[in-house]
Amino acid sequence: MQLSGDNCPPAFIAFLSVWANTVPEIQNLAPEHQHDLARIICSLPPLAQPTNPNLSRIAADLRAVAIEISQRRSFQERYGGDLQAAIDAGEGPSAPTRKVRASFQPPPAYDPSPSPTTTSPHPSPRSDPGDLPQAPSYAHTHTRTTSTTSNGYLSPAASNTEFIDPKSPISRPPSPSILTPHSPAIELIRETLYASLADVLERQPSIRHLLAVDPPRAYFAAVSFAxxxxxxxxxxxxGDVLGVLGQTLTLAECPRQLKPFMIELASIGNAAREMEEQDDEDAMRLAARGEDIPPPRLERVRYMLEKGVGHHVRNEREREEGGGGRRSVEGRAVAFANRVNGLALGLTRLRAFRERQGEVFKVLSGEY
Known part of the structure; x- marks a missing residue:
């Protein structure tokens, strides 16, 4: 069976198109540039000189497609089965009696409450908590200082690392906070992040509409915006995180395994501010010349976070017939969206977040 735009599920068409568009570009690359593309995807510097200016954009598109696939339950359930089969095959007949099980879990699924009058919690279905990745022991012994202010901080790392979430002006928590003065650091991050959902949805109400047509996209869009x-x-x-209930987590206090998340979160914030400043400068320069001002990059990033990779391509092509400068700018926007999505994907795999993932769906569905 051949997958095409005619038989591809509607939710997958956009990123399938992006994936397909990279194929001829990759095939037309010189061998040394194909090798450099693989290095860039693995976060390694290219070797060939002079470098190919298109490689970063192609790598960003491929990473975006990979993230989209990772957010899709149908893909990941199959991946989980294949991973377990590979583990079983590698053990062989002489393997110990105790069977090794893959800790991988697919993205969350949304199961709406049967009645709007239901008062009991109805979290989204998930695997047995015993099968979820175990939270590192340090997360249950870490202590924090408290402050009268609140700030938040996140950082990306491997998918099994902890994540830090904070929020400054918190309108209202989406659900009753379960934090105590001695809650582990990961819970402070989680509750701060989830508390920001109310403000996010106030500015991006269209995310709610995604829940009916594409629940995984709605879930990850909400977390990424947060x-x-x-x-x-x-x-x-x-680099400190000011969290809910006036609690603060400093970078110095942060457990070693969590620091990569915090550093990445701070880096994302700095990059976003620099992006806005540069866009403002570019807009003033273009306006002085009487030229059209393109949408700010951060606006395009938000569009990608909500709609997914590929939805921006048609509008970009209509605005400009594939100009190299515009494609370069768009490539940087895709790369930045990948960083935010990658962090969201990593933290939502953590047990502490999975245990409360039903709260995200409740906020999106208006149950809170």
Missing amino acids: ILEVATTCVTND
Whole structure:
């Protein structure tokens, strides 16, 4: 069976198109540039000189497609089965009696409450908590300082690392906070991040509409917007996270395994502010010349976070017939959206977040 635009599920068409468009570009690359493309995808510098200016954009598109696939339950359930089969095959007949099980879990699924009058919690279905990745022991012994202010901070790392979430001006928590003065750091991050959802949905109400047509996209869009919100409003210059209930998590206090997440969160916030400043300068320069001002990059990033990769391509092509400068700018926007989405994907795999993922769906569905 051949997959095409005619038989591809509607939710997959956009990123399938992006994926397909990269194929001829990759095939037309010189062998040394194909090798450099693989290095860039693996976060390694290219070797060939002179470098191919298109490689970063192609790598960003491929990463975006990979993230989209990782957010899709149908793909990931198959991946989980294949991973377990590979583990079983590698053990062989002489393997120990105790069977090794893959800790991988697919993205969350949304199961709406049967009645709007139901008062009991109805979280989205998930695997047995015993099968979820175990939270590192340090998360249950870490202590924090408290402050009268609040700030948030996140950072990306491997998918099994902890994540930090903070939020500055918190309108209202989406659900009753379960934090105590001695809650582990990961819970402070989670509750701060989820508390920002109310503000996110006030500014991006269209995310709610996604729940009916594409629940995984709605879930990850909400979390990604919360990350961007926290990164730009709740991280201090020192990299500290000001969380809910006036609690603060400093970078110095942060457990070693969590620091990559915090550093990335702060980096995302700094990059977003620099992007806005550069766009403002470009807009003033273009306006002085009487030229059209393109949409700000951060606006395009938000569009990608909500709609997914590929939805921006048609509008970009209509605005400009594939100009190299425009494609370069768009490539940087895709790369930045990948960072935010990658952080969202990593933190939502953590047990502490999975245990409360039903709260995100409740906020999106208006149950809170």
